Structure formats: C-alpha cells, structure tokens
Amino acid sequence: MSAERVSAISGPHPAGPLRLHPFRGVRYDTRRVGDLAAVTCPPYDVIGPEGTGAWERAHPYNVVRLILPHAAGDERPSPQVAASRLSQWLATGVLVRDGEPALYVYEQQVGDSRHRGLLGTVSLHERDEGVILPHEDVFAGAVTGRRDLMAATRANLEPILLLNRGGGTIDAILDAAVCGPGASEPQVTFSTPDGTSHRLWRLSDPQLLTDISHRLAHQRLLIADGHHRYAAYLALRDEGALPPHAAASGLALVVDADRFAPHLGGIHRSVSALELDWALSATAGAFSASCGGEEPVTNLLRDTAPGRFVLTDGERTVILTDVDRERLAAGIAPGRSATWRSLDVAVLHEVLLPRMWGADPEGDRVAFHHDAADAVRRARATRGIAVLLAPPALSDVFTVSQLGERMPRKSTSFGPKPRTGVVLRLLDR
Numbered sequence: 352m353s354a355e356r357v358s359a360i361s362g363p364h365p366a367g368p369l370r371l372h373p374f375r376g377v378r379y380d381t382r383r384v385g386d387l388a389a390v391t392c393p394p395y396d397v398i399g400p401e402g403t404g405a406w407e408r409a410h411p412y413n414v415v416r417l418i419l420p421h422a423a424g425d426e427r428p429s430p431q432v433a434a435s436r437l438s439q440w441l442a443t444g445v446l447v448r449d450g451e452p453a454l455y456v457y458e459q460q461v462g463d464s465r466h467r468g469l470l471g472t473v474s475l476h477e478r479d480e481g482v483i484l485p486h487e488d489v490f491a492g493a494v495t496g497r498r499d500l501m502a503a504t505r506a507n508l509e510p511i512l513l514l515n516r517g518g519g520t521i522d523a524i525l526d527a528a529v530c531g532p533g534a535s536e537p538q539v540t541f542s543t544p545d546g547t548s549h550r551l552w553r554l555s556d557p558q559l560l561t562d563i564s565h566r567l568a569h570q571r572l573l574i575a576d577g578h579h580r581y582a583a584y585l586a587l588r589d590e591g592a593l594p595p596h597a598a599a600s601g602l603a604l605v606v607d608a609d610r611f612a613p614h615l616g617g618i619h620r621s622v623s624a625l626e627l628d629w630a631l632s633a634t635a636g637a638f639s640a641s642c643g644g645e646e647p648v649t650n651l652l653r654d655t656a657p658g659r660f661v662l663t664d665g666e667r668t669v670i671l672t673d674v675d676r677e678r679l680a681a682g683i684a685p686g687r688s689a690t691w692r693s694l695d696v697a698v699l700h701e702v703l704l705p706r707m708w709g710a711d712p713e714g715d716r717v718a719f720h721h722d723a724a725d726a727v728r729r730a731r732a733t734r735g736i737a738v739l740l741a742p743p744a745l746s747d748v749f750t751v752s753q754l755g756e757r758m759p760r761k762s763t764s765f766g767p768k769p770r771t772g773v774v775l776r777l778l779d780r
Contacts, residue, residue: 368568369482370474372600373452373560376553377506377775378539380447384412387541387549391772394509394576395419396493397721397764412445414772418500418508428496430503437504448777453555454563455774456529457604458537459767460548466613466767467525468606469563470510470774473572475584475599483513484752485574488760489582490713498583502592505778507584507602509771511577514608515570516749521563522610528554539773549770572605573752575613575765597778604769608745615748616764617740619726620699623716623733625708627664630736633707637675643668658695660703661739665731673698682706690750691758695740700759703738712759719761 384390389410392398395418398406406415420433440446455470476482501507528534529552539551554560574581584601587593606613622630631640643661660671673679676693682702683692691697700712710716716735720726726737742763751758 368474369476369570369572370564370600371454371469371471371567371603371605372474373454373555374472374602374776375449375452376455376470377441377446377448377777379412379772380444383445384410387539387773388543390414391541391543391770392418394768394771396579397768412440414508414775417504418771428500430500433500433508434503434505437506446775449553451555453553454560456525456552456554457769457773458529458550459770460550461546461767466606466611467529468512468604468611468769469521469525470602470604470769472507472600472776473513473603473605475581475588475601477585478755481571481753481755483572483574483581485578485581486748486752486758487574487578487762488757489578490760493579494582494586497580498586501583501587501778505593507580507776507778509580510602510604510769510774511580512575512765512768513572513603513605514575514613514765515567515572515605516609517567517570517607518609520566520570520607522607524559524563524566528552528559543770547767547770549773551773567605571753573608573749575606575763576768577603594779602774602776613745614766615742615745616721616766617696617742618761618764619720619723619740620704620738621718621720621726621729621733621735622704622708622710622738623718623729623735625710625716625735627662627667627669627736630662630708631669631671634671634703637678637702637707638671638673641670641672643670659741660695660699662736663727663730663739664736665727688751688754688756690747690754691756694743694747694751694758694762696743696759696762699738699740721764 379387379390381387390413392406392413392415398415398419403415403419406413416436417433420429420436456467457470458465458467473483478485535552537550537552539549542548581601588598643663658673662669662671679698679702680692683697684701704710704712704717718729720729723739726739730737748763
C-alpha cells in the first residue's frame, strides 16, 4: 500500500462527532395516490429535461413536480411552484407526516443484489473536518438551484447518498430490525418498472437509536451522490435563514460499502464541433489508437478499463490506450497526489480536452452523460465525438477524498441511488 494511502485512511478523523438524527418523515398516503412506483422517481440530476414530462404524466402527484417544478410556459425550475404544491399536498393529505421521530431502514433489491442503508438527518461538517468527504467539485449554478428549492419549500425533498466503510458497525442492528426475531413488517413495499423492489422500516425505539448514534459517531462518510445538495445544505446553514436545529443537518441515506458494495459507473462526455480524425492526430505520441471495428459501442464500453478511452462520432469508433503516462502527467498541474494524477477523468480534463483538443472541460462544447447512448446521440447531432470512460476504482475514490482532493465535476455515478419520494423531510414544521 502506498504511503499516501496509509496516511489517508489511518487514525480517527480530527473533528466530530458525526450524528445521524431521527426525524419525522413525510410520506405519501397510498390510500390517496395508489402505487408508490407511480409517484416516486429517480434523483433530479439523472432525469434530464426530456424525462421530466414522462414522470409528470406518470401521476398528477409524482414527486418530480416538486424536485423539478415548472411554472406554466417557463422552462426554468420554479421553487415557488414547488413550495405551493408541497403545501397543498400536505394540507389535502396526499403527503402525511409521521407522528414521531425515527430513523428509516431503506432497502433496494434487484435479483440477488441487495442494498440496505439507514435514512436520517446527518450533521453537517466542513470539508477540512474530515468527517463528511466530498470527492467531486460542484457547479455553482446547480448548488444555487438546489439551495433555492430547499429555501422555498423549507424541505429536503430527496436524500444524498453517503458511504462508510464501517466493517459491520451497525450491521447486526439493522439485520435484527428487518429480519430478526420479532422484526416488524416494512411500512413501505413497492416495485418499480426497472425490476427493483423497495422496502422501508421505521426505527423509533430510543435505546436502539442511541446505540446506532454511538456506533456511527466516529465514522467517516464519503459523499457518493448529492454533492450539490450537500453544498446547498451548508449554504442554508451559513445563511441563518432557517431554525438552527433544522439547518444543522441534511437528509441522507448512509450505506456501508463493505457490506453492500455500490455499483460505480463512469460519466461520459460529448464534445461538439470536433472531428474524429483531427482529435486522433492531436493525441499522436501520447496514445496508441486501435479501431473499434464493427462491435457495438455498448460492448466496447463494457470492456473498458482504466487507461482506455473509447472515442466515437457515431459512425466510427476508436480506442485510445495510454502509452506515455509520464508525458500526460506533465500536463497536469503540480501538487496533485499520485492517485489523482492516475485517474482517467483527470487526464481527460487536464490534458485531452484543454491541451490537445482545445475544448474547455466546463464550457458549452462539453456535455456530461450518465448514459453512453445519450453521449453518442449528442456527438452525432453536434458534429462532434463522444468520449466514453471507465469508472475509477472505489478505493481510489475513497483515497482521493480522504487526501482532501476532489475529482473533476461529474466523475462518478454511484448506484443504486435512493428513490426520490419515499421519505421527505420538512425543515421548520
């Protein structure tokens, strides 16, 4: 193990303690809305503008109308519209607040793959405290948008996803709560069209909650999904516009990555107005290029490994393999750790895009895509190329975050993401 990794993961974090607080969750009344699959949806940042309408059509009370709300004739999200809807849905009993504070065990299962976490409100910590660790940079505009929505609705409408490596810290407690002798039936059970079953239990016994709190107090948590929402939590806290007890924490799902290994995917890029042959010539000497042949891009992507970039304009596909890591590293700003410098997304953002292709990694020419097919479609439409990336190793994500570094924006896609609308949190009621 490298010296930098040993220093990053050894010893207790310097600040704390971490707290996961119970809260009075807000949930849909199934007697009013029916199947929860129709009123819940994925997180806001994976839906995209094209998908909003489909979720709106799924049900008049679908939660997308709160997290991506639009006023009539306006394409921009409207926090005031969301606030009005939330108040109406609460007043008419579409959404109902639980009677007493609780932590919630939330489970997602597809086939034999099960992921289980603990949903509560997590204490907020600055980056240099080493308690809650971001691993990606954020877009200021996206943080402002989430902050404005939370301020208008006075609610956390969807949880962030946090990972710990607890080595079974609370496993026995959760196992006993959901499947041990005397375990209660889940309060929520539903299945979504993607084949995922969702279950939710409430934990409200005071002694149990105290035990969980003590066991989590000195854990370090990685922000796997929700960097912009976490930054918005901090902004709301610092502004002092909310009651201190409400602003001091944010809604989060905590999952033990050692017990329930997450799926980690790469986030792809498309670059407009970039001709494939010109892009290849600009990389000469730093990469070797091989033809992707007739094999579908999806198959090539499945086989993509670190140090291997798949480039396509929608007609032809080329695979770049790193053959001169030292030359590429010379283009990366000094002061970065060896782990950070080895990341494909770092090579893309520091060398390929700005130095070889003349494209600002955060400019209008570059778009981000969770789905490779979307990246290829945009490449075709904009006379550009798609750059398909392998995900980084989970251990590298933890190492970078624990060293106090951040990957470029939109470097990872963790899953499964918690379904939005299963539990909401009111901030001042």
